[in-house]
Amino acid sequence: MTKYLIVGAGKVAKHLNHYFRLLELSPLNWDRSQDPHLLKTKVAEASHVLLAISDTAIENFYKKNLAGLDKTVVHFSGALNIKDVIAAHPLMSFGPELYDFETYLKIHFVLTGTDSLLEALPGLPNNFSVLPAEKKALYHAMCVVGGNFPVILWQKMFAEFEKMGVSHEAARVYLETVLQNTLRNPQTALTGPLARGDKHTILKNLESLDGDQFQKLYFSFVEAVSPELLSEKERQL
Ligand SMILES: NC(=O)c1ccc[n+]([C@@H]2O[C@H](COP(=O)([O-])OP(=O)(O)OC[C@H]3O[C@@H](n4cnc5c(N)ncnc54)[C@H](OP(=O)(O)O)[C@@H]3O)[C@@H](O)[C@H]2O)c1
Numbered sequence: 543m544t545k546y547l548i549v550g551a552g553k554v555a556k557h558l559n560h561y562f563r564l565l566e567l568s569p570l571n572w573d574r575s576q577d578p579h580l581l582k583t584k585v586a587e588a589s590h591v592l593l594a595i596s597d598t599a600i601e602n603f604y605k606k607n608l609a610g611l612d613k614t615v616v617h618f619s620g621a622l623n624i625k626d627v628i629a630a631h632p633l634m635s636f637g638p639e640l641y642d643f644e645t646y647l648k649i650h651f652v653l654t655g656t657d658s659l660l661e662a663l664p665g666l667p668n669n670f671s672v673l674p675a676e677k678k679a680l681y682h683a684m685c686v687v688g689g690n691f692p693v694i695l696w697q698k699m700f701a702e703f704e705k706m707g708v709s710h711e712a713a714r715v716y717l718e719t720v721l722q723n724t725l726r727n728p729q730t731a732l733t734g735p736l737a738r739g740d741k742h743t744i745l746k747n748l749e750s751l752d753g754d755q756f757q758k759l760y761f762s763f764v765e766a767v768s769p770e771l772l773s774e775k776e777r778q779l
Contacts, residue, residue: 544664547572547588549581549603553636554618555594561646567665581607590663593617593627600624616662620652620682623675628655630662630670631682635689654678698756736764741771 544567548558551573562569569592570584585591591608593600597619604627608615617624620631631652651670656662659670673681696717703713724731735743744764751757764772 544590545588546570546590546592547584548592548594549573550594551575552594552596553638554632557636557640557646558592558594560640561643564643564646565665585611585613588613590614590616592663597622600627614661620685621678623654623678628662629653629678630659633685652681695759736767739768739771744771745776 546562546567546569548555548562548569548571551571555571555573559569559571570588572581572584585607591613593603593615594617595603600617600619600622601624604615604617604624609626614628615626616628616630618630618632620629622629629652631654633650633652647667649668651659651663651666651668653659653662653670653672654675657672659666659668700710700713704710720731735741735747748757748760751760761772761777765777
């Protein structure tokens with residue numbers, strides 16, 4: 543019979559605990575604030591040990607506490623490959639707020655080290671796909687590029703708009719439309735000077751960012767999307 547032990551007390555551990563309780567899976571829990579002896583007892587009771595701890599801690603924790611035991615061990619890192627530990631990366635962002643049941647049910651898991659969610663996380667009805675270990679680095683880079691970088695760009699836009707008196711609400715309507723258009727058709731969603739090849743506007747935008755680290759980012763986007771637009775001299779700006 544499946545008995546889960548969730549290790550950790552961070553964001554993912556909290557969300558997993560909540561989701562597993564909603565699924566009536568009654569997981570055990572252990573984190574560093576508890577007696578280390580309790581870890582042994584709980585591991586002995588568990589069939590599946592879920593390492594919802596920092597990437598830097600996973601391998602050592604596994605080697606010290608779980609290697610050689612007859613347990614299914616799972617971690618949730620999108621970047622790591624650890625021998626004998628299944629990776630089940632939830633393609634999701636987990637912050638401090640818990641989600642509703644419907645949201646948890648829609649989370650897609652990307653598995654490495656098994657080809658079945660039934661082996662990694664029995665009792666979870668979620669969709670999943672399987673990724674070879676050698677593809678994980680690029681997969682995770684794309685999670686960062688697509689899921690994290692836009693947040694940094696949006697934070698910058700909100701901060702600069704605020705200084706100019708452009709409201710959060712105005713920016714929200716803009717961003718919602720951009721996201722909806724992108725989800726509907728990524729190929730046609732890009733608008734603005736890069737989509738139009740409007741070099742004049744691009745150079746004015748770059749000039750307005752003089753002395754700002756985001757000027758380098760703007761340059762990088764032009765380089766990545768339309769490198770032919772800027773001459774060697776303009777790149778030295
Ligand atoms: N957050 C996300 O959106 C997200 C999404 C997908 C996958 N993940 C993956 O999920 C895993 C957990 O991420 P998280 O966001 O939950 O991190 P987090 O909120 O920073 O929590 C990390 C947890 O790891 C514990 N920990 C750190 N070192 C430890 C050690 N040596 N021994 C035992 N526990 C240790 C911390 O314990 P203390 O509280 O005692 O310091 C804390 O409970 C990572 O592999 C991450 O890549 C995260």
